[in-house]
Amino acid sequence: MKKAFAFLFVCFFIFGLVPVDPAVAQEKFPKDPVTIVVPYAAGGSHDLVARALQPQLEKVLGAPVLVENKPGGGSTIACNYVKAAAPNGYTLVTVSPTLSIIKYTLPESNVTFDQFEPIAYVGYTPQGVFTRVDAPWNNLKELLDYAKANPGKIKCGNAGHGGNFHMGAVGIEQATGVKFTHIPFKGAAPAVPAVMGGHVDIIVSTIADTLHMVKGGSLKVLGLAAPERNKFAPDAQTFKELGYDIEFSTYWSYLGPKGMPKDRVQILYDAFKKSTETKEVRDFFDMQGVTPSFKSPEELAVYYKNEDVKWGRLIKEGGLMP
């Protein structure tokens, strides 16, 4: 009796392990949890956006979605991790312009955009120039006039040498012909009290990073590196209005390892689009100062190519190659 039982048990066990017919498997995606790898520590904007999307994605996809933080290495650890993962749509990474920049500033990290499969771009926030509330400049034009008359006199804080905000500041210099003294800080957070206390004159940051401080009355925004004005700071001039056609932004895009099946890319893209359009996520974006904007996988691939050209030229001209 016992033996028969054991035999049955073994049979069940073996049959249970037989893989599902591949044709069936292709029909149903995702059947396992989908992991979004965030290259930053918990609490950053890429983490928060991923966590806001997570419950909506779960509803649309009908499978659990996990948000996993893999910080460190200036986002290269997470990128290398996802790059090497199986291209089956279960492992994604959320990235910012850093992906386009480190190709040039950190070539040995071996991370470039063309190693990834673009899936979706859900929103962005423009970079801009911010200063303390009682600073002598009230708009971009006043700042640039002063900077042109006093080259090197304006101290510009950024979030680290070679980072997005430093590159944005260099881009502003190249476009307008002004000269800043760049003062790097370790991350965006310590640069803010430095500009409030007058230790630096301006900082380059984004609307999303500073919106609450602008609204709360401790910072003011002078101008934005965007093609049009931003709904969260409608009074801020754009560089374009003054005749400088520059555009720098932080964005929220989702990529997978290269070689993902096209149908899975499509399923994930649809899910991101639907999730971003829900009221919950829209409200969250409004709170965070994220401008919703959508790019399909094809558009995103083109966008990344253009970004690559833009940053490559800027970094080479700026003499910032290692």
Added chain:
Amino acid sequence: MDTLHSLMLGFSVVTTPMNLFYCFIGVLIGTLVGVLPGIGTAGSVAVLLPFTFGLPPATAIILLAGIWYGAMYGGSTTSILVNIPGESSSVVTCLDGYQMARQGRAGRALGISAIGSFIAGTLSVCLLMLVAPVVARYAVKIGPPELFALILFGLTLSAYLSSGPVIKSFMMVALGMILGSQGIDTVSGVQRFTFNMNEFYEGVGILPVIMGIYGIGEILINLEETIKRDVFKVSIKGLLPDWNDWKASFGPIMRGTFLGFFLGILPASGTLISTFVSYIMEKRLSKHPERFGKGAIEGVAGPEAANNAASSGTFVPLLTFGIPTTATMALILGALLIHGITPGPLLIRNHPDVFWGVIVSMYIGNIMLLVLNLPLIGIWVRLLKVPYSILFPLILVFCVIGVYSNQNSLLDVTSMIFFGVFGYLARKTGFECAPLVFAYILSPIWEEAFRQSLLMSQGDLSIFFTRPFPAVFIVLTLVFVGSSIIFSRKRSKFLDQLGSADS
């Protein structure tokens, strides 16, 4: 009168069953997070954050704040019992807390750290309430030159962190500075000691270093000391601190509170540095500095008060300017924003219920924490009776899980083991690791501040002397170094005379 009125408003917000319940849940989770090594507040708050979206704003912040200051209570527990800091801000508590436990005074160490935390927690909330708006305005005046001078002063004091020879502790300071410089340089983008590994672009994390040196190192040391196991079987003398303990601890707790609160406000400081500074200060002020590192209760009371007060202090820049100075504060900021509340100069006027509700919840939360922690002491002390053969593997498992879960990185586990072996060898050869950890944390901030200052002044060193604050601290440093050289000469002469008199 106005404050009193506002406090009444705060009480009316907090004393609803729901808010009291969430306050309790917050401090309970905080205590657990503190006790478990490696599981940090930021990670726990991040996981809980989505659950707070459905709560009213004041309730959400009451819950999350509870985790933050609750962890400061729990962090000392494992430091004292098994020499592993439960939170990085409890590293210093290992130095004397663990020695007290070895002498059978674990209960007293736990008791004084709970009560010290309570006093500091309560007083610092008073400070937060009364001086926050005024102090915050001056805190942003602390820029790179001020930070440089402040840390320079701190580093010269680091020799006081160890009870061994000064030359050995300076060697450890130097090693700590080298370690601290690892990674991509913030100011120039140059890579230092990264060996072309992505994992080292931001240096070895602080958690693998301290958990390796203190946790793994301690296990290794104990493996060869099985006979001395009796030490822990010494009857546990009194669970709670007695009158003498109180007399010794009152000053350190008060000083730790004020020091911690004001250091907590500073942009680059956080809770960890305040504990080191408090420890150094107590050792310097003590009439018997030689007892430090060998179970001095002041060395537990001061730093534990300081980290609690600093945790309140970090609320000042957040609530008054919207500047988060720690990862947990960044998450609490996120929670505020999600509820449509913008921190900043207008917060108190626009959302008095949230501001005063959270303040009052911190008073109540601190009382809850005291009530929660005092009865636990008996249970924790009994944990010491668990045989090593069970306790050590368990500690090892907790260390590995804790370090791994922090960044999901296997290299962090390897680094922890490396620093464990390092800590073991250091102790075998008479080097103490506290100065290394201190320099490791401070020197990157110090170097950055120095170079930022010079960028600000276009390379002119006079920036450190023309501003009043840095000038004062640089002069203080010189006076201090000069006086210790003179005093040490006098003291050695005095000891020589004593020695000759004896013979």
